[in-house]
Structures are given as C-alpha cells and as structure tokens.
Amino acid sequence: MTNQTLILIQCRDAVGLVALIANTVAGHRLNIVTMREYVDEAANRFYVRIVCAGKAKSSEQLAEDLTHALPEGAIVTVNPPQQKKLAVLVTKEHHCLGDIIIRHFFDTLGAEICCVVGNYDDLSTFTKRFNIPFHHVSHEGKSKEQFEAEIADTLELYQPDYVVLAKFMRVLSPEFVIRYPGRIINIHHSFLPAFIGANPYKQAHARGVKLIGATAHFVTNDLDEGPIIAQDIKPVNHSHTVKDMIRAGKEVEKSVLSKALALIIEDRVIITGNKTVVFE
Amino acid sequence: MTNQTLILIQCRDAVGLVALIANTVAGHRLNIVTMREYVDEAANRFYVRIVCAGKAKSSEQLAEDLTHALPEGAIVTVNPPQQKKLAVLVTKEHHCLGDIIIRHFFDTLGAEICCVVGNYDDLSTFTKRFNIPFHHVSHEGKSKEQFEAEIADTLELYQPDYVVLAKFMRVLSPEFVIRYPGRIINIHHSFLPAFIGANPYKQAHARGVKLIGATAHFVTNDLDEGPIIAQDIKPVNHSHTVKDMIRAGKEVEKSVLSKALALIIEDRVIITGNKTVVFE
Amino acid sequence: MTNQTLILIQCRDAVGLVALIANTVAGHRLNIVTMREYVDEAANRFYVRIVCAGKAKSSEQLAEDLTHALPEGAIVTVNPPQQKKLAVLVTKEHHCLGDIIIRHFFDTLGAEICCVVGNYDDLSTFTKRFNIPFHHVSHEGKSKEQFEAEIADTLELYQPDYVVLAKFMRVLSPEFVIRYPGRIINIHHSFLPAFIGANPYKQAHARGVKLIGATAHFVTNDLDEGPIIAQDIKPVNHSHTVKDMIRAGKEVEKSVLSKALALIIEDRVIITGNKTVVFE
Amino acid sequence: MTNQTLILIQCRDAVGLVALIANTVAGHRLNIVTMREYVDEAANRFYVRIVCAGKAKSSEQLAEDLTHALPEGAIVTVNPPQQKKLAVLVTKEHHCLGDIIIRHFFDTLGAEICCVVGNYDDLSTFTKRFNIPFHHVSHEGKSKEQFEAEIADTLELYQPDYVVLAKFMRVLSPEFVIRYPGRIINIHHSFLPAFIGANPYKQAHARGVKLIGATAHFVTNDLDEGPIIAQDIKPVNHSHTVKDMIRAGKEVEKSVLSKALALIIEDRVIITGNKTVVFE
Incomplete structure (x- = not known):
C-alpha cells in the first residue's frame, strides 16, 4: 500500500454523503481506485472504505477536510497505522498460535505480535523460539478481578491494537472487555445445530x-457472542471419532482465525451494532 | 444395479462377523465389490453394506442363510425394493418440492413420488402438472389429532416407504411420528450459532x-431433532438483506434435501441411536 | 427494487469520477445506498454499480446528466429493464433447463423465458408443460451456416436479452456469437487438472x-472460453464410477448456471476485457 | 492406535477374498472394527484396509497367514511402521514447510521430519530453529544428474519413507523419481480452466x-502428473490482484498438502494405476 x-x-x-466525500478526495488530487460503501438502514449509519491511487500530501489535512465536510460525529481515518500490534492470549492449545506465529515470522501476517500471554506456560518455549515475549499469568489462586488486572497490566506494557484470544479458555469479565472496545477477537468452534452445555464435541458426535x-x-460481553467476522466449516462423517472431530475443529478454527485477522489487519472490518461489515 | x-x-x-458374512456370501458364489462396515462401539452394534457383482440366485435364501449364521436379532436385507415410494408433505414453499418433482419427472430421483399432501393447496397446480396426486388436507378448524388422522388416512392409500417433509410447517405429534419409525425425513435451515425463537433469519441478519x-x-419426537442425514452451507455477507438470506437458505435446503434423499434411496443411510451411518 | x-x-x-457521479446523483435528490466500484487498471477503465433509495423522477434525465458529466464514451444505464427475456438453447440434457424452468414457473428466476430451442426435441414435452414455446431446430443434414441461420431466425421472433446455452452441445460459429455480444451464457464442467480430448469424465475417473x-x-469465440461468471466444485472420490462423476458434474453445472443467471438478471455482472467484474 | x-x-x-481374509483374522481372535474395501474393476485388483480391535499376538504370523491364504502376489502389510520419516524438499517458499514443521513440533503431524533439503538456503534458519537438519544442495553450475545425485546422497543419510516436495521448484528426472516409487508427494496450484505456460496466476487473473x-x-514421471491424493479450492473474485490470488493459492496449497500428508501417514492412501484409493 x-x-x-x-x-x-x-x-x-x-443524502449526498458520497458526493461530499468524493469532492473532498478529488480536491486533494487523489483518484479513487476502490470504494466499498454500506448503509445500515436499521441504524441509519453510513460506512465507506476507499482506496486511492497516490499518497495524500497530508493525511491529517485530508482527514480534517473530510471531517469538516461530513455530518457532525463522523469518524474519519486516513491511512491507519499499517503495522498493527497484536497481543495474543492463550491457554494450552497451540493450533491457532502456531499458525499466527509462523505468519509473523515469515512476514505475511501484516502485523506485529507484540506479546503472548498464557494462563499456563505450555506455549512459552514455542513462543520464545521466535523471540516473542511470553508472559505467564496464572489464574490459579486468584480472583477473576486480580487475574484480569494482571493481564491488563501486562498488556499495558505493549499497548496492543488488538487482543487475540487464540483459544484462551477463561471467560473475560465485562470490565475487562470494556478496556478494548471492538478490539478483542475470539475464535470458537460452532455446530449445526448448536450444542449447549459440557463437551459439545461429544454431543456432536453422538x-x-x-x-x-x-x-x-469480536468479544463484547458474552465470550461466545459479539459481531461475527468470519466463519467456515469442514465436513465430517460417522467414521470420525470424537477425537477426529476435535482435530477437524482445530483445523477450521485455525484457518478462520487467520482469515479474520487478515481482514482486520487490512482494515476491512467495521463493527455496526452487533454485526460486522466486511469489505472483502 | x-x-x-x-x-x-x-x-x-x-468377533468374526465379517468372516461369517463373507463365507456365506462366498457360498452363494457372489463376489464382494464394495463393503462398508461400521461398528458403533458405544452401542456395541455392527452395520455393514455390501455390494456384490452378480445377482443372487435367491435373495430369500441368501437372507435366510445370513440370518442363520449371524447372532440372534440380526436384521438382514438382501436387495431392498429399488423403486421406493415417497409421500411428500408440503405447506406453501415450493423450492424443495420443485426440485424433487423435476428429478422424478426426468427419472433421476430413483424413487416414485406417490403423492403430495399439502395443508394449503398452493402447490396443487404445480404437482398435478406432473400427474402426481395432490391432496389438500387443511389443518384449519381441526384439532391436531384430527388433522394428523386425516393425513395418515391419506398416506394409507399409498403405503409410502418414506414421508418427506419438504417444508411442511406443522409440528407433528409423537403419535404421528411413531407410525413411520425412521421413515420421516425433514429439512430445515441451520445457523452458526443457532438462533432460538421467532424469525431466526432476522436474528441471523442482525x-x-x-x-x-x-x-x-430423520424425525423422531422433536421436529428439529433426530438423526442427521446431510448438512451443507452457503456463504452470505453483510450486504445480504434478510430476504437474500432467506433465498440463500432455500437454495441450501433444496440441495441438502436432494442429497439426503439420494442417499436414502440408494440404501446408504442407517440409523443407529440418535445418529446416522452414511455409507457414501 | x-x-x-x-x-x-x-x-x-x-481522477474525480466518483465525485462527478455522486454530485449528479445528489442533484437528483437520490441517496446512494450501495456503491460498488472497480477500476481495471490494465484497461484504464472505470466501472460502478449504484443503488439509490428512491425512484428517480426521470431515469432519462438522470442518464443524460450523468453522460454529460462523464468523459466522452461513457456508457450509462439507469434502471435497466427488470424483466429480462432469456432464450434457452438445449440439446438433450435436462438438468439445467429443469432448474431454470422451475424458477421461472414459481417466479423466482427474476426473468422471463421467452422460448426454448432444441436441436433435438427431447425436452419439448417438459417445456410445453409450462406453456413455454419450444422450437425444434435440427442440425441434421444442414450446414452449420444454415443451422445457425434457422436458430437466429427463431430467436429473432422473441428478441431475447440473453441466450442461455443450457447444455447446448453444438459449437457456435463466431458469426453467430457476434450477433449477441456479451449476451450468450454457457455452462460446462471443469476439472483440476483439465482433461483435453474425448470423454473427459472417463479421463478424470482414470x-x-x-x-x-x-x-x-460468456461466450466469445471459442465455446469453452470467454469471461467467467461463476464457478463451483463438488467433492468426489475413488468409489465414484464414471456415471457418478457425471451425475456430480450435472449437479454442479445446474447450481453454477443458476447462480450466474441470478447475477446477470440482477445486473451485477460487467464484462471487461476477457474477464467479468461481479458486484455480488 | x-x-x-x-x-x-x-x-x-x-471371489471369496473377503471371506479368506476375515477367516484368517478371526482365527487370530481379532475383531474387525472398520473395513474399507475397493475393487478396481478395470485393473481387476482388490484393495482393503482393516482396523481390528486388539493387538495381534504376532504381526508377522498374521501377515504370513494372510499371504498364504490369498492369491499369489498379494501384498500384505500388518501394522506398518507408525513413525514414518519424511524428507522435505524446498526452494524458497515457506508456506507449506512452515505448516508441516509446526505440526511436527507440536507432535500432531504423526510423522518425523528427518531432514529438509533446499536448493536455496532461504529456509535454513527457520528449519534449524526446530532442530531439524537442513541441507543446502544448490543446483547452480551443476548438471541435473549431478544435482539429483547430491540430493539422493543426502536423502540416503536419512532413509526417508516419503519425500515431500513442499514447493520444490526443480523438475525431477524419471531416474530420480524411480528411486522412490509411490513415495514422492508434490503440491501445486490448479485452475479451472488450466492455464498452460508461464505465469499461470497472471493468466488466471486476466x-x-x-x-x-x-x-x-504422487510424482511419477511428469512433475505435475501422477495419482491425485487430495484437492481443494478457495474462492476469489475480480477485486483480487494477481498477488492476492497467489496468496490464496498458497493458503490452499498449504491446507491440501497437510491433508494429503495426514492421509498418507495414517496409511489411508493406496495407489492403483494412475489414481489413488483414499480410505478416508
């Protein structure tokens, strides 16, 4: 870019928003190459993602001119920071972390992993092998408040743009979530139909x-709720054991999380109400 | 075949079931071309589907010999009837019925549609265009008991092998379901996550x-429960309206029901406990 | 709509095209709800599809104003005819025609099938069952020129917007194709890798x-070339016979053609060079 | 296992093979849990994969008894080595190697990576980070014969069960391939339709x-031919640049190679003629 x-x-x-925006952009001598626009009619809200050929002489001036031209309260971002910082929270499962770190190592993630925080230290060796700081913040013998305060303190050191729950198995409190509004991403398996309660894979198998x-x-209040970024499935059949289904679930979790992160890192995802607009 | x-x-x-079976089959001078076998270890139950090259001299004798060789209670079927009869129950939506009838008309369904029963008569004209009997059995002004008794009486005329709920929007009572054990097939949309309550598409969109x-x-007691035969998905995105999502849902319902019926018609589906074994 | x-x-x-367009639209007091835009940089060509809330007072005036504002040679369409007319060319296979006609019958195709033309009359009975004119134009004992002239004469009676080759097994000459530039749609099976020569399914199986x-x-010169509108696949495996693979191929041809037609009927497909822009 | x-x-x-086999297995007091069988009628060849509950007292005796019972020339394997050794050949691209090595590191590959050989040393640092031997065997300034002899000598040190071409960009000679019959696995992108010649992604984009x-x-003589083990696709659209399509291609190459390796490692893949039987 x-x-x-x-x-x-x-x-x-x-009425006329696109004209206002396009005029302002044209005034800066920039040519619009791609424009994706969406109006959430239920929320009466307008969203647009524009790619222009050429570098704006002054991003600040362009942002200011756009803000001035648009209705009060408009949120305008010109050239968001390209090297976003991700903090990754993990427990013991490695499949998502492994995939993210490999992409990071080979510079195809498009973002920096500033740190990995685990409530167990199982993934410490692997993480450090790539010179990424790993912090072990155990939840044992602590109140949820204290545990989350320690995580927040750790994250504070790195000022991440996004917090990625890469199979982090602790439910976060609303108080924690509110610190990173629209900036916590979670991944979990899903079934058709949904299976409520313990051991969903066993239920799915049965x-x-x-x-x-x-x-x-994105995580809002409930760990498994919040605006959906990406979804996918893998086929299974009767010959799959519970263990095979878990393995299939991990494969699809890994690829869906990677896809979601790529979309976010490229600034293609916008939250509106309890859903996302994804300008793929 | x-x-x-x-x-x-x-x-x-x-131990030794495959040997017993294979010996019996070899004794009838038949060559096993394909053999699919599954043991449900939780249920301690053995299932096999065998295709042999060559016609058995006597299907009855082969079935008798197999039954004799196997443990008591074995269910043996040799050359099940190839032209199965399907009764289709509908309400107003045509997408599933249309697909089934076209396949029937061009002789690619592999089964006969003996009748269509609708609690509305919206699909009567279409059905009759293909010379298939259509029975309008309204639910209005009747108790569920009476309504279902009328449907059962109608079906009685045709002795269908399977009852296909092709978007039949009335919940069937356990008393009705028990008449066709493992022989009622339903299709419904599914979401990740599931949306409980009214208007799931509106919830899914939101x-x-x-x-x-x-x-x-298969339908057991609860309309939306029972052993799963086939599932599939279609991708949607934020630009899809509720109506678009409903349309996508209909497309996937149509293709999944057709796939499920093809599997059943070819005797590839076996129910074990609350799940199916599908020898695809 | x-x-x-x-x-x-x-x-x-x-530079500035979006601004020109948006200003003109705003001048007509229309609010842009969705805007999809694409620049083919190789061809230095700009494409946009805009949906506005509200009906333009005068489509003609809006089109004229836009044409006037834009660079010379701009092609502007405001509210293209919604009820497009499709002529369908077939040979003997019914799977694609069946699906299109059912959608037509239940009014979910979004277009009118003005006629079906077959070089065999196998599909005549089926077509007429839906009160759609069927013309049998045999290719036998005729030069390609004469055969195509007869088809063209037949189509002339109906003035179709699009000609759909729904498993029409005759290769059309460039002279025929040129009569319907960008308006002939074909469907065919595809393999990974491609199999050249006779009986590709047999090769694929082997x-x-x-x-x-x-x-x-879209058909340009070569029957199996031209801008791609839609593609999809179905999984198969070693246990599928050649016949099973042909069946799978028909299923996927049917669904891909339907998808392509839906996109075209909703004016979401634009041809640029030898490819399409699909504003899905 | x-x-x-x-x-x-x-x-x-x-006729009677399954009976012979099942009798022999039953004679060893083993219970058949899963049996997948396939007859390649064109080749008049029989294939079976059997999983029995319980460990055979003597694998050798069981293999001997089976061989004795079966027609001459039968190839019988009982309990193939579970820890297979893979040698991985690479050039510069990391996506496939990265995925394989991560699985190896976390012990989910089911096999051992005995060495990585690269004709460039770009992936050396990464490989060694996981304590896997990396051999740089340059092709520069060497005849193909000499180059391949050096690779063969290197592989000789490790006696791999399989040679995985994880984006190895040199075409191997038939003389090299013959050393590892049915034991070299390749991955490459595929298109619908196929694009012959240089820069297929550019052609695919155009x-x-x-x-x-x-x-x-599997690699036989031609690098891009040979029995297919696994295939998959990813959707792309007009807004994808050539670079985006290459990225999508890498994602799908990575996941397809991993799937193929898992199938091979679990002894689920059998070569028959120029195709595979995959007992998934």
Whole structure:
C-alpha cells in the first residue's frame, strides 16, 4: 500500500454523503481506485472504505477536510497505522498460535505480535523460539478481578491494537472487555445445530453431525457472542471419532482465525451494532 | 444395479462377523465389490453394506442363510425394493418440492413420488402438472389429532416407504411420528450459532452471520431433532438483506434435501441411536 | 427494487469520477445506498454499480446528466429493464433447463423465458408443460451456416436479452456469437487438472480426481472460453464410477448456471476485457 | 492406535477374498472394527484396509497367514511402521514447510521430519530453529544428474519413507523419481480452466477465475502428473490482484498438502494405476 491512500469513514447517513466525500478526495488530487460503501438502514449509519491511487500530501489535512465536510460525529481515518500490534492470549492449545506465529515470522501476517500471554506456560518455549515475549499469568489462586488486572497490566506494557484470544479458555469479565472496545477477537468452534452445555464435541458426535464449523468474532460481553467476522466449516462423517472431530475443529478454527485477522489487519472490518461489515 | 446384489445387515457386534458374512456370501458364489462396515462401539452394534457383482440366485435364501449364521436379532436385507415410494408433505414453499418433482419427472430421483399432501393447496397446480396426486388436507378448524388422522388416512392409500417433509410447517405429534419409525425425513435451515425463537433469519441478519446452513434429518419426537442425514452451507455477507438470506437458505435446503434423499434411496443411510451411518 | 434507482456506468478512468457521479446523483435528490466500484487498471477503465433509495423522477434525465458529466464514451444505464427475456438453447440434457424452468414457473428466476430451442426435441414435452414455446431446430443434414441461420431466425421472433446455452452441445460459429455480444451464457464442467480430448469424465475417473467443477461464462469465440461468471466444485472420490462423476458434474453445472443467471438478471455482472467484474 | 491392528492388503481380485481374509483374522481372535474395501474393476485388483480391535499376538504370523491364504502376489502389510520419516524438499517458499514443521513440533503431524533439503538456503534458519537438519544442495553450475545425485546422497543419510516436495521448484528426472516409487508427494496450484505456460496466476487473473485450487499428488514421471491424493479450492473474485490470488493459492496449497500428508501417514492412501484409493 506504499503508493496508496486508505480512507475509512463512518457517520450518520444522509443524502449526498458520497458526493461530499468524493469532492473532498478529488480536491486533494487523489483518484479513487476502490470504494466499498454500506448503509445500515436499521441504524441509519453510513460506512465507506476507499482506496486511492497516490499518497495524500497530508493525511491529517485530508482527514480534517473530510471531517469538516461530513455530518457532525463522523469518524474519519486516513491511512491507519499499517503495522498493527497484536497481543495474543492463550491457554494450552497451540493450533491457532502456531499458525499466527509462523505468519509473523515469515512476514505475511501484516502485523506485529507484540506479546503472548498464557494462563499456563505450555506455549512459552514455542513462543520464545521466535523471540516473542511470553508472559505467564496464572489464574490459579486468584480472583477473576486480580487475574484480569494482571493481564491488563501486562498488556499495558505493549499497548496492543488488538487482543487475540487464540483459544484462551477463561471467560473475560465485562470490565475487562470494556478496556478494548471492538478490539478483542475470539475464535470458537460452532455446530449445526448448536450444542449447549459440557463437551459439545461429544454431543456432536453422538448426534452424528456432518459439519464442524468455527466462528471468529469480536468479544463484547458474552465470550461466545459479539459481531461475527468470519466463519467456515469442514465436513465430517460417522467414521470420525470424537477425537477426529476435535482435530477437524482445530483445523477450521485455525484457518478462520487467520482469515479474520487478515481482514482486520487490512482494515476491512467495521463493527455496526452487533454485526460486522466486511469489505472483502 | 441390475446385475448386482445389495446386502444390508445390522446386529449386535461380535468377533468374526465379517468372516461369517463373507463365507456365506462366498457360498452363494457372489463376489464382494464394495463393503462398508461400521461398528458403533458405544452401542456395541455392527452395520455393514455390501455390494456384490452378480445377482443372487435367491435373495430369500441368501437372507435366510445370513440370518442363520449371524447372532440372534440380526436384521438382514438382501436387495431392498429399488423403486421406493415417497409421500411428500408440503405447506406453501415450493423450492424443495420443485426440485424433487423435476428429478422424478426426468427419472433421476430413483424413487416414485406417490403423492403430495399439502395443508394449503398452493402447490396443487404445480404437482398435478406432473400427474402426481395432490391432496389438500387443511389443518384449519381441526384439532391436531384430527388433522394428523386425516393425513395418515391419506398416506394409507399409498403405503409410502418414506414421508418427506419438504417444508411442511406443522409440528407433528409423537403419535404421528411413531407410525413411520425412521421413515420421516425433514429439512430445515441451520445457523452458526443457532438462533432460538421467532424469525431466526432476522436474528441471523442482525448478528451478521457469514454462513447459512441446512440440515436434513430423520424425525423422531422433536421436529428439529433426530438423526442427521446431510448438512451443507452457503456463504452470505453483510450486504445480504434478510430476504437474500432467506433465498440463500432455500437454495441450501433444496440441495441438502436432494442429497439426503439420494442417499436414502440408494440404501446408504442407517440409523443407529440418535445418529446416522452414511455409507457414501 | 420498486422504490430504488439502479445506475450502471462504465467509462475511461480519470481522477474525480466518483465525485462527478455522486454530485449528479445528489442533484437528483437520490441517496446512494450501495456503491460498488472497480477500476481495471490494465484497461484504464472505470466501472460502478449504484443503488439509490428512491425512484428517480426521470431515469432519462438522470442518464443524460450523468453522460454529460462523464468523459466522452461513457456508457450509462439507469434502471435497466427488470424483466429480462432469456432464450434457452438445449440439446438433450435436462438438468439445467429443469432448474431454470422451475424458477421461472414459481417466479423466482427474476426473468422471463421467452422460448426454448432444441436441436433435438427431447425436452419439448417438459417445456410445453409450462406453456413455454419450444422450437425444434435440427442440425441434421444442414450446414452449420444454415443451422445457425434457422436458430437466429427463431430467436429473432422473441428478441431475447440473453441466450442461455443450457447444455447446448453444438459449437457456435463466431458469426453467430457476434450477433449477441456479451449476451450468450454457457455452462460446462471443469476439472483440476483439465482433461483435453474425448470423454473427459472417463479421463478424470482414470486419474482419480477428487473434485468436479463447473464454469458459467460468456461466450466469445471459442465455446469453452470467454469471461467467467461463476464457478463451483463438488467433492468426489475413488468409489465414484464414471456415471457418478457425471451425475456430480450435472449437479454442479445446474447450481453454477443458476447462480450466474441470478447475477446477470440482477445486473451485477460487467464484462471487461476477457474477464467479468461481479458486484455480488 | 496402541491397542489396534492395522491390516493393508492388495492383490488380484477373486471371489471369496473377503471371506479368506476375515477367516484368517478371526482365527487370530481379532475383531474387525472398520473395513474399507475397493475393487478396481478395470485393473481387476482388490484393495482393503482393516482396523481390528486388539493387538495381534504376532504381526508377522498374521501377515504370513494372510499371504498364504490369498492369491499369489498379494501384498500384505500388518501394522506398518507408525513413525514414518519424511524428507522435505524446498526452494524458497515457506508456506507449506512452515505448516508441516509446526505440526511436527507440536507432535500432531504423526510423522518425523528427518531432514529438509533446499536448493536455496532461504529456509535454513527457520528449519534449524526446530532442530531439524537442513541441507543446502544448490543446483547452480551443476548438471541435473549431478544435482539429483547430491540430493539422493543426502536423502540416503536419512532413509526417508516419503519425500515431500513442499514447493520444490526443480523438475525431477524419471531416474530420480524411480528411486522412490509411490513415495514422492508434490503440491501445486490448479485452475479451472488450466492455464498452460508461464505465469499461470497472471493468466488466471486476466481471465477472471472465481476459484483457485490446489492438488497434492504422487510424482511419477511428469512433475505435475501422477495419482491425485487430495484437492481443494478457495474462492476469489475480480477485486483480487494477481498477488492476492497467489496468496490464496498458497493458503490452499498449504491446507491440501497437510491433508494429503495426514492421509498418507495414517496409511489411508493406496495407489492403483494412475489414481489413488483414499480410505478416508
């Protein structure tokens, strides 16, 4: 994106917004290459992602001009920081972390992993092998408040743009979540139908499901709720044991989380209400 | 399958079953071309589907010999009836019925549609265009008992092998379901996550799901429960309206039901406990 | 789309096009709800599809104003005819025709099937059952020129917007194709890898492919070339016979052609060079 | 598989083979849990994969008894070595190697990576980080014969069960391939349609393909031919640049190669003629 200008805007919907924006952009002598726009009619809210050929002389001036032209309350971002910082929270499972770290190592993630925090230290050796700081913050013998305060303190050292729950198996409190509004990403398996309660894979196996799915989403209050970013499935059949289904679930969790992160890192995901707009 | 012998067996699991079966089959001078076998270890139950090259001289004798060789209680089927009869129950939606009838018309369904029964008569004209009997059995002004008794009486005329709920929007009572054990097939949309309550598509849209799924299953007691036969999904995105999502749901319902019926018609589906074994 | 205005534009790319367009639209007091835009940099060409809330007072005036504002040679369409007319060319295979006609019958195709033309009359009975004209134009004992002239004469009676080759097994000459530039749609199976020569399914089976695909595309000169509109695949495995693979191929051809037609009927497909832009 | 016995058999087809095998297995007091069988009728060849509950007292005796019972020339394997050794050949691209090594590190590959050989040393640092030997065998300034002799000498040190071409960009000679019959696995991208010649991604982009595929296969003579093990696709669209399509291709290559390796490592893949039987 070295010779491009990326513009993200959201505001209250109104007639003529595209004209206002396009005029302002044209005034800066930038040519719009791609424009993806969405109006959430239920929320009366307007979203646009614009890629222009050419670098804006001054991103600040362009942002200021756009803000001035648009309805009050417009949120305008011109050329968001390209090297985003991700903090990754883990427990013991490695499949998602492994995939993210390999991409990081080979410079295809498009973001920096500033730290990994685990409530167990099982993944410490692996993480350090890539010169990424690993912090072991145990939850044992601590109140949830204290545990989360320690995690927050650790994250504070790195000022991450996003917090990625890469199979972090502790439920976070609303108090913690509110610190990173729209910036915590979670991944979990999903089934058709959903299985409530303990050991969903065992239930899925007993019911003979033919698909195992995974959902990547932003975390709001409930760990498994919040705006969905990406979903996918893998086929399974009766010959799969519970263990095989878990393995299939891990494969799909890994690929869905990677896809969701790529979309976020490229500034293609916008939250509106309890859903996302994904300008893929 | 004109020059083949199809054998389906289920029984209590034991050491040496395959040998017993294979010896009996070899004794009838039949060559096993494909053999799919599954042991449900939780249920200690053995299932096998065998295709032999060549027609058995006597299907009855082969079935008798197999039954004699196997543990007590074995269920043996040799060359099940190839032209199965399907009764289709509908309400107003046409997408599933249309697909089934076209396949029937062009002789690619592999089964006969003996009748269509609708609690509305919206699909009557279409059905009759293909010379298939259509029975309008309204539920209005009747108790569920009476309504279901009328449907049962109608079906009685045709003695269907399977009852297909092709978007039949009335919940059937356990008393009705028990008349056709393992022989009623339903199709419904599915979501990741599941949305409980009214208007699931509206909920799915508000939540911004990225996939719409469908599940074909046998009906046991609960309309949306029972052993799953086939599942699939279609991708959707934020630009899809509720209406678009409903349309995507219909497409996937249609193709999943067709797939499930093809599997059943070819005797590839076996129910074990609350799941299916599908020898695809 | 009863209360919306659809605008399609293509022209030479230049700085400020979006601004020009948006200003003109705003001048007509229309609010842009969705805007999908694409610049083919290789061809220096600009494409946009705009949906506005509200009906334009005068589509003609809006089109004229847009044309006037844009670079010379711009192609502007405001509210293209919604009820497009499709002529369907067939040979003997019914799977694609069946699906299209059912959608037509239940009014979910979004277009009118004005006629079906077959070089065999196998599909005549089926077509007429739906009160759609069927013309049998045999190729036997005729030069290609004469055969195509007869088809062209038949189509002339109906003035179709699009000609759909729904498993029409005759190769059309460039002279025929040129009569319907960008308006002939074909469907064919595809393999990974491609199999050249006779009986590709037999080759695919011998090679043990794990996927069968289908491609819907516009016809240019070569029957199996031209801009791709939609593609999909179905999994197969070693236990599938050649016949099973053909069946799988038909299923995927049917669904891919339907998808391609839906996109075209909703004016979501634009041809640029030898490829399509699909504003899905 | 600690308490199971795995049996793989292939031989000339004949009536009664399953009976012979099942009797022999029953004679060893083993209970058949899963049996997957396939007859390649064109080749008149019989293949079976059997999983028995319980460990055979003597694998050798069981293999001997089976061989004795079966037609001459039968190939019988009882409990093949579970810890297979893989040698991985690479050039510069890391996506496939990275995925394999991570699985190796976390012990989910099911096999040992005995060495990595690269004709460039770009992936040396990464490989050694996991304590896996990396050999740089340059092709520069050498005849193909000499280059391949050096690779063969290197592999000789490790006696690998399989040679994995994880984006190894040199075409191997038939003389090299013959050293590892049915034991060299390759991965490459695939398109619908196929694009012959240089820069297939550029061609695919110019043609506007909607799918990017990948094929994992055994290497016979031609690098891109040989029995197919696994295939999959990823959707792309007009907004993807050539670079985006290459990225999508890498994702699908990575996941298809991993799937193929898992199948091979679990002894689920059998070569028959120019195709595979995959007992998934």
